[in-house]
Amino acid sequence: MSGVPGSGLAKGLAVTLRTMTRRSTTRQYPDVEPDLPPRSRGVIALLEENCTVCMLCARECPDWCIYIDSHKEEVVVPGAARPRQRNVLDRFAIDFSLCMYCGICIEACPFDALFWSPEFEYAEYDIRELLHEKGRLGEWMPTVPAPPAHDPNGEPAKEEATAAKKAAQ
Amino acid sequence: MIAVIVRVLGVVAAFLTLPLIVGQTEHKVMAHMQARLGPMYAGAFHGWAQLIADGVKFVQKEDVTPRAADRPVFRVAPLVALLPYLVALLFIPLGPRDTLVGQPLDVGLFVVLAVVGVGVVAVLMAAWSSANKYSLLGGLRAAAQLLGYELPFVLAAASVAMAAGTLSLSGIVNAWRPWWLLWQLPALVVFFVAGLAEIRRPPFDMPVADSELVFGYLTEYTGLRFAFFLLAEYVGIVVIAALTTVLFLGGWKGPFDAQLGWLWTLLKVFAVSFVIIWLRVAYPRLREDQLQRLCWLVLVPVALAQLVLTAAVRVA
Numbered sequence: 001m002s003g004v005p006g007s008g009l010a011k012g013l014a015v016t017l018r019t020m021t022r023r024s025t026t027r028q029y030p031d032v033e034p035d036l037p038p039r040s041r042g043v044i045a046l047l048e049e050n051c052t053v054c055m056l057c058a059r060e061c062p063d064w065c066i067y068i069d070s071h072k073e074e075v076v077v078p079g080a081a082r083p084r085q086r087n088v089l090d091r092f093a094i095d096f097s098l099c100m101y102c103g104i105c106i107e108a109c110p111f112d113a114l115f116w117s118p119e120f121e122y123a124e125y126d127i128r129e130l131l132h133e134k135g136r137l138g139e140w141m142p143t144v145p146a147p148p149a150h151d152p153n154g155e156p157a158k159e160e161a162t163a164a165k166k167a168a169q
Numbered sequence: 170m171i172a173v174i175v176r177v178l179g180v181v182a183a184f185l186t187l188p189l190i191v192g193q194t195e196h197k198v199m200a201h202m203q204a205r206l207g208p209m210y211a212g213a214f215h216g217w218a219q220l221i222a223d224g225v226k227f228v229q230k231e232d233v234t235p236r237a238a239d240r241p242v243f244r245v246a247p248l249v250a251l252l253p254y255l256v257a258l259l260f261i262p263l264g265p266r267d268t269l270v271g272q273p274l275d276v277g278l279f280v281v282l283a284v285v286g287v288g289v290v291a292v293l294m295a296a297w298s299s300a301n302k303y304s305l306l307g308g309l310r311a312a313a314q315l316l317g318y319e320l321p322f323v324l325a326a327a328s329v330a331m332a333a334g335t336l337s338l339s340g341i342v343n344a345w346r347p348w349w350l351l352w353q354l355p356a357l358v359v360f361f362v363a364g365l366a367e368i369r370r371p372p373f374d375m376p377v378a379d380s381e382l383v384f385g386y387l388t389e390y391t392g393l394r395f396a397f398f399l400l401a402e403y404v405g406i407v408v409i410a411a412l413t414t415v416l417f418l419g420g421w422k423g424p425f426d427a428q429l430g431w432l433w434t435l436l437k438v439f440a441v442s443f444v445i446i447w448l449r450v451a452y453p454r455l456r457e458d459q460l461q462r463l464c465w466l467v468l469v470p471v472a473l474a475q476l477v478l479t480a481a482v483r484v485a
Contacts, residue, residue: 016450017447020198022204026205
């Protein structure tokens with residue numbers, strides 16, 4: 001609202017002309033793979049061997065989209081006084097039509113059985129298909145990126161510290 | 170006889186191709202001005218066939234005539250919108266020789282302005298016969314706008330005709346000198362702005378204001394008839410750009426204009442068309458009262474002052 005009359009009009013023209021000479025911001029997604037930021041949250045992967053059926057993830061889940069079924073099995077260890085009991089995972093499913101990608105289950109898992117994977121192309125025509133059973137969740141595991149490198153200025157991990165202490169003894 | 174047929178065919182070819190080129194340019198220029206890419210798929214290379222695909226789509230659509238509509242008027246209106254521009258193209262000279270104009274005419278400017286003015290009738294026909302309140306609102310806005318802007322449009326053209334001392338479009342270009350760019354600058358601006366309003370291009374698209382009037386007088390149109398109205402808009406861009414070129418930018422004048430005159434005309438037409446597209450991207454739509462204010466309080470006085478100036482220079 002100041003300066004030469006009509007300078008606003010000229011400025012408007014200048015802005016559009018300048019934008020035209022610059023590269024457009026459009027991503028040509030289906031043709032060109034998107035350039036995702038590191039550690040994008042695409043889908044949750046399950047490493048079945050690490051799961052102990054502690055149910056922490058299912059309990060922490062804010063919208064209750066994790067379904068877990070299990071049974072107990074007796075494992076006879078030779079030389080032990082009594083047979084030991086072990087939880088066996090029968091079913092582990094995440095309903096991605098309910099999931100809000102908060103990642104609390106991954107934070108809650110004490111045994112590193114759940115991971116974020118950046119894969120996101122699992123849209124379905126039928127909403128029921130979004131219920132991923134443990135087989136499907138396991139298939140995402142190879143797409144999980146390596147964990148971020150340890151902060152070089154941070155304290156060493158507890159395991160490392162103990163290992164170093166043992167080696168020194 | 171054959172020469173006439175060839176010329177008419179040439180004009181028809183220009184009528185069919187130039188608007189498409191301008192339309193495609195608009196797609197792309199507008200997209201890039203908004204940091205987008207625009208059509209990329211049709212025709213495999215940067216969406217060059219987008220408008221052809223659009224045309225095919227329009228042909229396939231159902232041609233609906235509302236039950237309450239005034240059938241014959243409703244169905245004829247798109248043609249009435251389109252034909253004047255085709256006729257106008259006939260008289261626009263492309264190059265210095267008479268073979269490069271559809272129909273050389275001594276009163277070319279007069280005929281072109283008269284014919285372009287027919288557009289109002291088409292809009293009113295479409296609006297009133299649609300039996301739709303949004304159409305009617307849009308049509309009345311268009312009538313008020315077109316009748317208002319007709320005045321500065323004609324006054325500005327009269328100024329240049331007075332300067333050249335002829336109504337023939339070729340004669341005007343022949344009389345044109347580069348310093349006219351300065352002398353006729355106010356007329357150029359008035360003519361260009363009024364021309365934009367005549368073809369109802371943004372920022373003067375109050376009659377079709379799609380955010381408040383659905384689509385103004387085009388609301389009830391579908392399929393091919395709607396496509397005709399759209400085509401009329403793009404032919405309108407070509408006609409206004411060509412008229413601006415011929416009247417104010419010296420038409421075919423330029424280096425080597427004996428051989429390359431037609432190229433200069435086309436280049437100038439496309440440059441003016443680019444500016445028309447550019448203005449659409451840069452400016453928001455004028456409100457109805459702003460529209461009328463600009464016309465009556467700015468353009469008409471400037472055009473009259475330009476007339477006085479032209480007359481003074483001619484007499485002196």
